[in-house]
Amino acid sequence: MDIHQIRSQFPQLGEKVYGRQLVYLDNAATSLRPVQVVEKWDEMSLRHNSNLHRAVHKTAVDATEEYESTRAAVAAFIGAAEPAEIIFTSGTTQSCNLLASCLENGGFFREGDEILICGSEHHSNIVPWQMVAGRKGLKIKVLPVDDRGEIRISELPALLSGRTRLCAVAQVSNVLGIINPIPEIARICHANGTLLFVDGAQGIPHLATDVRQLGCDFYAFSGHKMYAAPGTGILYGRRELLEAFPPYMGGGEMIESVSWEKTTYAPIPRRFEAGTQNISGVPTLRPAMEMCKLLESREISAGSDKIRTFLLDFFASRPDITLYGNPADPARKLPIFSITVEGAHHEDLALILDKMGIATRSGQMCAEPLMDRFGVTGMLRASFAPYNTMEEAVYFTECLQKAIDMLK
Numbered sequence: 001m002d003i004h005q006i007r008s009q010f011p012q013l014g015e016k017v018y019g020r021q022l023v024y025l026d027n028a029a030t031s032l033r034p035v036q037v038v039e040k041w042d043e044m045s046l047r048h049n050s051n052l053h054r055a056v057h058k059t060a061v062d063a064t065e066e067y068e069s070t071r072a073a074v075a076a077f078i079g080a081a082e083p084a085e086i087i088f089t090s091g092t093t094q095s096c097n098l099l100a101s102c103l104e105n106g107g108f109f110r111e112g113d114e115i116l117i118c119g120s121e122h123h124s125n126i127v128p129w130q131m132v133a134g135r136k137g138l139k140i141k142v143l144p145v146d147d148r149g150e151i152r153i154s155e156l157p158a159l160l161s162g163r164t165r166l167c168a169v170a171q172v173s174n175v176l177g178i179i180n181p182i183p184e185i186a187r188i189c190h191a192n193g194t195l196l197f198v199d200g201a202q203g204i205p206h207l208a209t210d211v212r213q214l215g216c217d218f219y220a221f222s223g224h225k226m227y228a229a230p231g232t233g234i235l236y237g238r239r240e241l242l243e244a245f246p247p248y249m250g251g252g253e254m255i256e257s258v259s260w261e262k263t264t265y266a267p268i269p270r271r272f273e274a275g276t277q278n279i280s281g282v283p284t285l286r287p288a289m290e291m292c293k294l295l296e297s298r299e300i301s302a303g304s305d306k307i308r309t310f311l312l313d314f315f316a317s318r319p320d321i322t323l324y325g326n327p328a329d330p331a332r333k334l335p336i337f338s339i340t341v342e343g344a345h346h347e348d349l350a351l352i353l354d355k356m357g358i359a360t361r362s363g364q365m366c367a368e369p370l371m372d373r374f375g376v377t378g379m380l381r382a383s384f385a386p387y388n389t390m391e392e393a394v395y396f397t398e399c400l401q402k403a404i405d406m407l408k
């Protein structure tokens with residue numbers, strides 16, 4: 001399939017804003033949805049709607065089959081050992097909170113223990129850990145990034161102590177777009193007896209991911225950033241770790257038996273999925289994963305590589321523009337471009353670009369500590385998906401130039 005056939009499957013790419021063709025460059029916030037995903041969503045809502053796991057009637061059995069076969073497909077997609085290692089959540093944020101809560105309530109942390117968090121993390125991989133740290137008397141340490149945005153991996157061994165129980169790091173930062181060296185981080189952490197949690201929200205839409213090759217203990221991502229329905233997410237964890245966890249929430253479906261005297265809990269993963277789940281949304285992960293695989297084809301990824309090279313050259317040629325996330329090896333950069341422009345505020349740029357039909361993101365990008373690290377109040381981010389074209393990249397640079405001229 002060529003890029004035009006792919007684009008025809010994303011109807012929103014044909015939309016106009018302010019009378020201009022939409023150029024959607026806010027994919028890191030949420031991706032657009034292909035028709036296959038919307039069709040599956042409709043099919044679940046219009047034909048197979050029924051609560052899961054409970055009833056014996058055919059419609060309930062069908063809905064449950066859709067849900068559980070999606071769990072198996074997700075396990076295969078990320079290389080988990082078995083479907084039971086896949087917990088459905090509402091998104092990466094809930095996955096982080098579920099993990100933090102289960103580690104806390106499972107007695108994993110003792111006062112004085114440490115959590116090491118990478119300096120370029122999204123707030124959802126910072127705040128839940130700060131909340132646990134506050135309640136349990138833990139110390140938060142920061143794994144810094146250098147001026148290029150690369151993790152200072154040489155400092156990792158010295159930052160780990162005998163008290164460092166967990167390291168939390170993104171596969172790819174939502175601001176910098178750099179593919180972090182997760183296997184190396186995993187090796188160093190495990191040699192120290194430290195567990196590794198990887199936030200895959202930005203990695204999974206672009207990178208074929210195998211959690212066992214990455215070497216992480218836990219991995220989280222959101223469906224809506226990889227073409228699936230919003231309100232879907234995953235937490236992966238190794239079986240032996242999940243089995244030691246207490247439940248996350250109490251309610252229906254997460255129990256084995258309930259009496260006034262004693263309640264016992266269902267085995268993993270249902271122990272973590274209390275109440276009615278996202279019946280229509282979860283099955284959309286299947287066509288979404290198919291789309292991810294399709295978009296990894298050589299032809300499409302070659303197009304994305306050309307866009308990356310074009311934009312890296314463009315930003316490098318502009319002394320008035322600072323690009324954040326500039327790895328020594330450009331092959332480790334995903335097409336997420338966060339910039340500041342001398343003399344032009346990021347929000348003004350985003351507003352002008354919007355009037356030209358271009359959707360970008362401006363502000364702190366839910367990564368305030370990283371903004372502080374680079375001494376800026378915010379950035380302008382253009383994040384590309386594999387369905388974006390070189391024509392759109394060129395149009396973006398032309399419009400950015402016009403916006404800068406208007407503001408200077």
Ligand SMILES: Cc1ncc(COP(=O)(O)O)c(C=O)c1O
Pocket residue numbers: 028029090091092093094122124125170172173174199201202222
């Ligand atoms: C790296 C990263 N982690 C976590 C999140 C939170 O994802 P969600 O809002 O889908 O829970 C995001 C969203 O932008 C992200 O980019």
